[in-house]
Amino acid sequence: MYATINGRDYEFQANETILEVARRQGIHIPTLCELNDIDHAPGTCRVCLVEVLRPGQAAPEYLTACDTPMGEGWSVQTRTRIVQEMRQLQMEMIMADHHQDCSTCPRNGNCELLPVANSVGLKQIRFRYTEGWKDLQPDTGTQPIVYDRSRCIRCQRCVAVCRNVQGIDALEMNGWGPTAGVRLKGGNVDISPCVTCGQCVMVCPTGALAERDQTQDVLDYLGDPEIVTVFQMAPAIRVGFGEEFGLPAGTNVEGQIIAALRSIGADVILDTNFGADVVIMEEGTELLGKLAEKQRPVFTSCCPAWINFAEKHYPAVLPLLSSTRSPQAVVGKIAKTYLAEKRGFDPEKMRVISIMPCTAKKEEAARPALRHNGYSDVDVVLTMREFARLLRREGIDLKNMEPSSYDDPLMSEYSGAGAIFGTTGGVMEAAVRTMYYVLNGRELEHIEVTQLRGFDNVRSATVDLGREYGEIRVAMCHGLKGTRRLVEAVLAGKANFDFIEIMACPGGCVDGGGTLRSKKAYIPHAMRRRETIFNIDRKAKVRQSHNNKQVQKLYADFLGAPHSEKAHHLLHTHYEPRPCGVDADIRAEWDELRGQDGKVT
Amino acid sequence: MARYVYGVWDGVAFDRRRGEGSGTVPALSGLDEIAPGSATKAFISDRGFLVLDESLCLVEAFAQYLTQAASESCGRCSPCRVGTQRLRDLLRAVSAGMAGPGALEEVRTLAWQVTQTSLCGMGQNCARALHAALTHFTGEFAAMTPAQAVFQHSFTYTTAPCIEACPSKIDVPRYIDGVKSGKFDFALGVVLDKYSMAATCGRVCVRFCEDACRRNAAEGAVGIRMLKRYAADQALLHGRLNLTPSAEKLAKRVAVVGAGPAGITCAYKLLLGGIAVDVFDAQQSAGGMASIGIPSYRLPKDVVKAESEDLIRQLGGQFHYGKVLGRDFSVDDLLAHGYDAVFLGYGASRGSQLGIRNEELLPEGYLSGVDFLLKVHKQVEHSEPFPLQGEVVVVGGGNVAMDCVRSARRMGATTVHLVYRRTVADMPAERDEVHAAEQEGVVFHCLTNPSELVIEDDRLVGVKLVQMRQTEKDAKGRRNVEPIPDSETYLPCDWLIAAIGQVVDDSVLSLEEGIELDRWNCIKVDPDTLQTSRRGVFAGGDCVLGPLTLVNALDHGERAAASIRAWLLDGAVRVSPERRMQNFLARNKLLANECLEPPPLKKPPARVPELPPDERIRSFAEVDGTIAKDVAYEEASRCLRCYRLYSVVTEKPLQHRAAAKSTTATTTIAG
Helix, strand or coil, rough: CCCEEEEEEECCCCCEEEHHHHHHCCCCCCCCEHHHHCCCCCCCCCCCCCEEECCCCCCEEECCCCCCCCCCCCEEEECCCCEEEEHHHHHHHHHCCCCHHHHHHCCCCCCCCCHHHHHHHHCCCCCCCCCCCCCCCCCCCCEEEECCHHCCCCCHHHHHHHHCCCCCCCCEEEHHHHHHHEEHHHHHCCCCCCCCCCHHHHCCCCEEEEECCCCHHHHHHHCCCEEEEEEEEEEEEHCCCCHHHHCCCCCHHHHHHHHHEEECCCEEEEEEEHHHHHHHHHHHHHHHHHHHHHCCCCCCCCCHHHHHHHHHHHHHHHHHEECCCCHHHHHHHEEEEEEHHHHHHCCHHHHEEECCCCCCCHHHHHCHHHHEEEEEEECCEHHHHHHHHHHHCCCCCCCHCCCCCCCCCCCCCCCHHHHHHHCCCHHHHHHHHHHHHHCCCCCCCCCCCCHHHCCCCCEEEECCCCCHHCEEEEEEECCHHHHHHHHHHHHCCCCCEEEEEEEECCCCCCCCCCCCCCCCCCCCHHHHHHHHHHHHHHHHHCCHHCCCCCHHHHHHHCCCCCCCCCHHHHHHEEECCCCCCCCCCHHHHHHCCCCCCCCCC | CCCCCCECCCCCEEEEECCCCCHHCCCCCHHHHHHHCCCCCEEEEEEEEEECCCCCCCCCCHHHHHHHHHHHHHCCCHHHHHHHHHHHHHHHHHHHHCCCCCHHHHHHHHHHHHHCCCCCHHHHHHHHHHHHHHHHCHHHHHCCCCHHHHHCCEEEEEHHHHHCCCCCCCCCHHHHHHHHHCCHHHHHHHHHHHCCCCCHHHHHHCCHHHCEEEEEEEHCCCHHHHHHHHHHHCCCCCCECCCCCCCCCCCCCEEEEEECCHHHHHHHHHHHHHCCCEEEEECCCCCCCCCCCCCCCCCCHHHHHHHHHHHHHHHEEEEEEEECCCCEEHHHHHCCCCCCCEEEEECCCCEECCCCHHHHHHCCCCEEHHHHHHHHHHHHHHHHCCCCCCCEEECCHHHHHHHHHHHHHHHCCCCEEEEEEECCCHHCCCCCHHHHHHHCCEEEEECCCEEEEEEEECEEEEEEEEEEEEECCCCCEEEEEECCCCCEEEEEEEEEEEEHHHHCCCCCHHHHHCCCCCCCEECCCCCCCCCCCCCCCEEECCHCCCCCCCHHHHHHHHHHHHHHHHHHCCCCCCCCCCHHHHHHHHCEEECCCCCCCCCCCCCCCCCCCCCCCHHHHHCCCCCCCCCCCCHHHHHCCCCCCCCEEEEEEEEECCCCCCCCCCCEEEECCCC
C-alpha cells in the first residue's frame, strides 16, 4: 500500500499509523502524550496533527497521526500553515490549564512539555483555566511518590506503565473535565495495589509525578554541627548519574560523587556495595542452610518494591523470602552500631543518608522492623533526582569535580560482587561466587557466570555448586509482570528452582524508579549502565564478597560469623502480609456519577 | 409539524425569512412534543440546528449548549476539555454583550478545532452545529436582550447510539469509561443506577447496544456485554458488593407481583428510594424467567440469586413465595391490605401450542418449552428427578428453543433434534446460541414442521413431520414458508418440546380487577408511564409486552418504579423530558445509519473464553467465562464514545427528574 507524505511516496502496511509511517522515514511530527517505548499512544494531547487529503474528498481533514491508520492513496502534509496553527492552538489549550509555574516544578526546565511547545512554535497563551486544580491542598502525606494534578497533562503514561509493563495496575483515571487526572486505586497507597516501584515517575512527561522531596532534610543535617552525616551510595548510582551533568550515559562517576559529598560537608562516606558484600555473606549462608534442609526456593530480599509486592499481592510467598536485610538497611544498621562503636560516634547524633536509584527505598527506610528505639537505621533516602538537586543547591557541577576516593577504613571497600548488585542477575552471580567458595574451599574458576547474564525479563539457569549440592536451578527476574508469573508458578508448584532473584524495576536498579528521567524514552541507557557495572567488577581488586577485607574485619571484630546470633539480630528482618483492596461502595460511585448533587430515585 | 425559520442541517443552510434553501428543511416529526405546553424555539444537535422562533437569541442557545458540553467533557483530551470551556466562556460573553472584538472569529476557529481534533464523539459532535451557525448565520450572534432572557430555556440531553438502542437507556460509554479508567466499581455503579441485575444482564442480554455500536462499521462492535459482566463480576464474585439500605424512609408500601427481572428492578429502585416493598411470586425463589427460563450453563443460579433475592433482602424488601395472583390473592386484596400501589410483573409463562393433531391429548412425553425448562431447573437446583432420555425433539427457532435443545443435551438425551419450519438464517435466536447448539451436536431439521403427535398407550412415541418450502418475502424481508404436499415423514421420539413461544396466562387477572387487557391478555399500559387503566396499579415486563427480552423487562421495572414514586409522592405521574426526547430521537431515527469515516485504527474484538463443546454437554456448568483484566482494558479502549448532545430551547423551563446526563439551563442576563 502506498501513500504520500509531503509529496513523496511511501509504502506502508495495513493498520500502520501515520506516525509510524512518518517515523520510519525520519519525518518529524511533534508528539507529546505518546511513548513509543512502552507502546503507548492514548491520543489525548492531539498535538500530532497532520493534514490529510483522502482520495475522492474535496477538502483536507486534520487528523492525529498517532491513532489514525494510514490509508491507501492518502496525501499527508506535515507542515502546512493550517496544520501548524492547529498544533499551536492545541498546545495553547494544553498550557491553558497547566500550572505553568515552572520555577517551583520538580521537573524545573527539564520536562517534555516545554520542548514540544517550542517544537510546535507556540507564540501565545490567550486564556487560562485553573478551576481544576487551584483549590488543591499540598500533599502532606508520607508516601514516597507524590502526584500534582496541576501539572498533569492526562497522557496516562503512568497508568500504562503500571498496568502493562509492571502488571500492578495501581492507578486509575479519576475525575472528569477540568479535574480529570490519575490517582491510586482506592485513593491511598495502603489500600491500593501500589508497590512504590516508581516506574510511573520515570515515564511522566511533566512534574505531575515526582518523589517526595527530602533534599531540605539533608541540608538541615549538613548544617547542624551536632549531627554526624553518614552517606551511602547504592551500586547503581555511580553509573547513572553523570548524564545529569552532561557526561555520557554509563560514565562511572564514583570518584566525582565522593568528592562532591566531601565538598558539601559529609562527615562519613560509605558505599552500599560494602553492604551488598555483607548481604552475600548472610544470604549465601542462609541459602546453603535452606538447600541442605531442602527448603526451596529462596527468594532474594534486597529489592523493597519486590517486598511490597510479595506482602501486598502474594503473602503466601513470604515464608520463602530470605530474611536478610537489604544492603541499604545493612549499612544503616552497621553504621549505627559497629561504625559508631569503632569511631566513637553517638548513634543518636548520626544521620544515615542513602542515595538510591529507588523510590521504594524511602518506604523501606521507614519500615517499623528497620527502626530501633525510635530511630531509623536509615534516616533519609534521596533518589538520584533529589541528589542532583542537593548538589545544585550547593553549587556543585559534578563534571568539574576532581575524582576522589573513600577514606573510611571500615565500611567503604567493596568487591566486584557487591558492585554487580545494581543489575539484573548480579545478586545471583555474587551469591554463586561466595557459595561456591564456601562449599569447595576454592574460588569459582569462571568468575563471570555468563549463563546468569541475559536480559530477558524472566531467565533461568543451572549452576554447578560442586560437592553434595551439585547443580542448582536458579531464576532471575526483573520487572514485576514477569515476577507475577514466576511467583504464581512457584506457588502452584510448577516451578523448580532453588534460588530466585527478583528486581522489581525492568533493567534492575540501574533503571530504578529513582534514577534520572529520560525524555520520550523508557530505560534507554539500560545496557550502557549495565556494561559499566560489569567493568567495575572486572577492574575490582577483589571480586568475591568473602574476600572483602573490611567485611572480613567486620565479622572478626564485631559479628563473629555469618548467621551468628548477633548477625541474625542486626542484619535480618521479617515481613508481614499487607492485603490491599476495599469493598465496592456503590453509593459513593453514585455520588460521583451525579457530581454529588443528586439523589437516587 | 413545527415550522422552521432558519437553520443548518447536515451542512446545508436554509433561511425561510429570505426564502432560501427551504427545500432542504429536514422532516422531523414530534419536535413540539418534547415540551408540551411550552413553545419550542430551537433544536440543536450534532447534525445541525433548527430555529423555530425568530425572536430566539441564537448565541444564548449555543452558550447553554456548550455549557452542557463543557460539563460533560471527560477531560482526557485537550481540545474537548479546554476548548469547550473556552467556547462556553466566549459565547457567554457575546450573549452578555461583553465580548471583545474578534471573539466570534475565535469561537469559529475553536469550534472547528474541537470538532476536527477531539478524541471522541463528545468533542467531535458538540461544536459542529455552532461552527455551521457561525459559518452561515454570523449576523444572528448578537447579545441577548432582557426580553429574550425571560423566554429562553434549554433542555439538553446527552446520548449515544448504543444508549438509545438499549431499552433501559443505560449509559454505555460511561460504564466503559469506568473499565477503561480502572474504576470497575464505578462502571458497576453506572449499571446499578438503572437495575440490580448487572451480572445477569452482562451474561444473557440480547445486546441491542452492540448492534448499534459504530465500531460495527470497522472491525466489529465493542464487546459491551462482556465489559458489563466484567465489572459486575469483579464485585459480585469476590463478595465486594456493598449496598446499604436507603437512609430515607417514606411511609409508603408497594406490592410487587412477580419476582422476575421487571418486578425485581421495580422493587430495587423503590427500596433505594426509601419505599417499603413486598414481592409476591408463584415460585419458591426470585428471578422469574431469568432463573427458570435461562439454563444455568448460560446464567448460574447463584448469580441471579445474588442480584435479585439477596440484594432485595439486603435493601429491606420482603418476599412472599408460593403466592399466585388470581389463585391466592387479587389486586383488590393487595390494595385492601394497605399497599399504596401495586406493580404487576407476572410475566408470560404459558407455552404456546403448536396447533397440531393429538396435541390436545397432552400425552406423556409432550411438554411446552417453559414447562420443560422448569423441570430442568428443578432437577438442577432442587434435585427433583426428571428422567429425560432417548430421542428428544424440540420445535422452534428462538432462544427458548436453543435453551431447550442445549439443556436436553446436558440432561442425557441420546439425540436431540431441532425442528424449525424456516431456515437457520431465519431463526430469531441469537447467532451465538444457534452456533453453540450446532457445536454441541444438536441435529437440525430446518424447513420442517410437525403435523401430528403419534401416541401409544397415552405416551408419545413419535412425531409426523412435513417438509416446507420458501415462498415470497414478507414485510420484514423474511421468506414465508408453505408445506410441500405429500412430504410427510415420521420421526420416532420419546419427548417433544414445543418451544415456539409463550403467552400470558389468562387466569391471572379477572375482569373484576378493572385492569384492561389486550386481545393477547397482555396488560394495557401507558407506554411511557406504565400506568394501567386502574389507579395505583402499574405493570411491566412480559405481562405487558408478551415474551420479550430481559433488558426490556429491566427497563419497565425501572420506569415503573419512577412512576410509582411520583404517584406516591406527588399524586401524579409524568413523562420526563428525557423520555420525550428519547421518543423523538427514535421516531426520527436520528442516531441510525451513521458512518465511521475515516476508519479508526483496527483493534481486534475480544473473545469470551468458553468451555469446549465436549466438556460443556457433560454438566450445567457455565459455558462462558469472565474475560481477563488486560482483555477488559483492551476491549474498553475500543469504545469511541459516540456521545452527542440534543437540545431544545423552550419558552418555559422543562420539568425533569434528577438524572445524571441531562440538565436544564436558565440564564439571566448580566446587569
